[in-house]
Amino acid sequence: MFSIFTIILLLSSLFALKIIYLLAFHPLAKYPGPFLSKLTNFWRLLSFLKGSQHLIDRQLHQRYGSFVRDGPESLLVDDIETFKAIYGFTSTIEKADFYAPMSNGKPQDPNLFSARTERLHRDVKKKLVSTALSSKHIAQHEESVSQNIQAYLVDLHESIKINERNLNVVPKIELLVFDALLEATYGSSMGLVTAGIDRQGILAAIKVIANLSQRPIVVKLAIKPTQKTYQIAIGVAHVPWLARLMSWPVLSTYFQKPIFDQQGQPKGLSAAGIWSRRIWSDALQGNCNLPPCTLRSLIEVDPSDNRRLSPDMIRYECFNVLFAGVGSTAAGILAVLYEIATQPQWQDRLHLELDTLGSDTFPLSSRLSTLPILQAVINESLRLHPPFGGPFERVIGPGGESSIPNLARLPVGTRIWSSQYVICRSAQIFEFPDDFRPERWLDSTQDKLKQMDDAYFVFGRGSRGCIGQGLGLMLIEKTVAVMLRRWHLRCKLGGLQGRNVLEIQYDELLITFAPRGDSEEEKALGETSI
Numbered sequence: 001m002f003s004i005f006t007i008i009l010l011l012s013s014l015f016a017l018k019i020i021y022l023l024a025f026h027p028l029a030k031y032p033g034p035f036l037s038k039l040t041n042f043w044r045l046l047s048f049l050k051g052s053q054h055l056i057d058r059q060l061h062q063r064y065g066s067f068v069r070d071g072p073e074s075l076l077v078d079d080i081e082t083f084k085a086i087y088g089f090t091s092t093i094e095k096a097d098f099y100a101p102m103s104n105g106k107p108q109d110p111n112l113f114s115a116r117t118e119r120l121h122r123d124v125k126k127k128l129v130s131t132a133l134s135s136k137h138i139a140q141h142e143e144s145v146s147q148n149i150q151a152y153l154v155d156l157h158e159s160i161k162i163n164e165r166n167l168n169v170v171p172k173i174e175l176l177v178f179d180a181l182l183e184a185t186y187g188s189s190m191g192l193v194t195a196g197i198d199r200q201g202i203l204a205a206i207k208v209i210a211n212l213s214q215r216p217i218v219v220k221l222a223i224k225p226t227q228k229t230y231q232i233a234i235g236v237a238h239v240p241w242l243a244r245l246m247s248w249p250v251l252s253t254y255f256q257k258p259i260f261d262q263q264g265q266p267k268g269l270s271a272a273g274i275w276s277r278r279i280w281s282d283a284l285q286g287n288c289n290l291p292p293c294t295l296r297s298l299i300e301v302d303p304s305d306n307r308r309l310s311p312d313m314i315r316y317e318c319f320n321v322l323f324a325g326v327g328s329t330a331a332g333i334l335a336v337l338y339e340i341a342t343q344p345q346w347q348d349r350l351h352l353e354l355d356t357l358g359s360d361t362f363p364l365s366s367r368l369s370t371l372p373i374l375q376a377v378i379n380e381s382l383r384l385h386p387p388f389g390g391p392f393e394r395v396i397g398p399g400g401e402s403s404i405p406n407l408a409r410l411p412v413g414t415r416i417w418s419s420q421y422v423i424c425r426s427a428q429i430f431e432f433p434d435d436f437r438p439e440r441w442l443d444s445t446q447d448k449l450k451q452m453d454d455a456y457f458v459f460g461r462g463s464r465g466c467i468g469q470g471l472g473l474m475l476i477e478k479t480v481a482v483m484l485r486r487w488h489l490r491c492k493l494g495g496l497q498g499r500n501v502l503e504i505q506y507d508e509l510l511i512t513f514a515p516r517g518d519s520e521e522e523k524a525l526g527e528t529s530i
Contacts, residue, residue: 027408061422067406082418149479338495392417
C-alpha cells in the first residue's frame, strides 16, 4: 500500500514532467512568450483583468515578434497573411471554448455568436440576414434612428446651455444607442434618451457583464445572484475548462435569473430582459401591432419556410443583437467624435462637406455613405479605436493542422487568434500606423485600399463578420453628421481612455461645444427645446 509520501512524490513527478513537456517538447514550445503563459491559461485571465489586454497584446508582439505563445496551447498572431487565413472562409478552423459561456444554455441549438462550427454559424446567419437584417431591412430603421437622435440632441442642447465646456458625452451617447437599437429590434424603446437618465441601471449592467475587473473568479452558486456574479461570464472564457463549465445549462440558467431591487422592481439587465420578453410574447400572440423591426421580421417568416426560427431562438437572437450592439456602437461614435474634436483641420473639411447637403436636417444614411471625407474620418477613427479588443479565438480542427501559412503544423485543439487593435495598427499595412491620417482612405491606390480593407478588422472578418454592421454605421454616420452641422467640437489629446473587457468601454469623453453661428439646425433645435 502506497504511503502518503509516495503518492505526493508520484504526483510531484508527474507535475514536473508536465512542466518539462510544456516548456521543451510541446509543439508550441518553439514559439516565444511570457514564461507563465507556457504553463497556464490563467496568465491570460490575469492580463484580461487589468483592462488593457489590447495594449498588452501589442507589447507582446513588439517584444516577441509576430507569433507569441500566450497560453499552453494557444498562439497570438499579428502576421497579416496568417491573420487572413485564421479568419477566412474555412471549415477546419472553428470558434474556440472562449465562446461557450455566450451560449443560450443549449449547445445543440446555438445562437449566432456562440455557434462554433462554420456550418452552424452559416445556417443561423443566413436565416437572420435574409429575413431581418439585410440592407433593405436596415433601411427601414432610418426614421426611428433619426427620431432617437433628435431626442438626444434636445437633451444635449439643454446640457450645453448649462455647461458648454468639458461636457461628458459618454452617458448621453450610450442612452441614445440603447434606445435606437432597442427600437430597431423591438419596435419601441424604453425612453431612456428622452428621460436623459438610466434609472434602472441597464447600461451599467451591460458593462458589468463584460467586466471582471472588480471581482476575480468567485462563482457564488449558493446565494442569490447579484450583478457582480455576472462579471464571471466573459473573463472565465480565457480558461477553456472554466468556459465549458460556464456553458452547462444549469449554470447558464442560474446566471439568467432576474434581479430585483428592494421595491421588487427589475433592475439592471433584468429590466431590459423582462421588458423585451413581454414585447416578444405579445408579438407572438398577435397582441401588439409592431412597426418595422427585427422582431416583427423574424416572426413574419412563414412557418413553412426553412429560415423560420423557433420562438425561443427569435427571443435569443433579438436580445443578442441588442446586447452585442450597444457597447460597440457607442464606442464607435465616441471614437469618431474624439478624433474629430482633436483634429480641427479635418473638422473644418467635414463642416464644408456636410454643408453641401443643404437644409436636410437628418440626411439619409445612403447620402452620408457617399461623402468621402466623412467615410474616411470614420474609417480612420475606428481603425485607431476598434470597438472590440478581443480575443476572438479560433481552434484548429481536424484537417486544419497545416492550413495556416507561415506556421509549422499545429496540433488539433490549438487555439489561435489575432487582436483587432493590433491588426488595425499593423505597420505591415498602415504607414505611420499610430497616426490619424484619413487621407490614406482617400489617396491610396485600389491595390492599397484592398490591402487596408483586408486588415480592417473593426467589424470582424469573413463569414463571421458582424451582421449588425449596417445598423451600427447608420447610427455612427447620422449622429456624427447632425452634431457637426450644429457645433464645433473640441477636446484635449488623450481625452479618450478605455478599458478592454472584450469590447472597449469608455467612461468619459469631455467635449467643449461652440455653436456654428445661426445655422438653421441650431435655430430649430432651440425651438424644440423650449
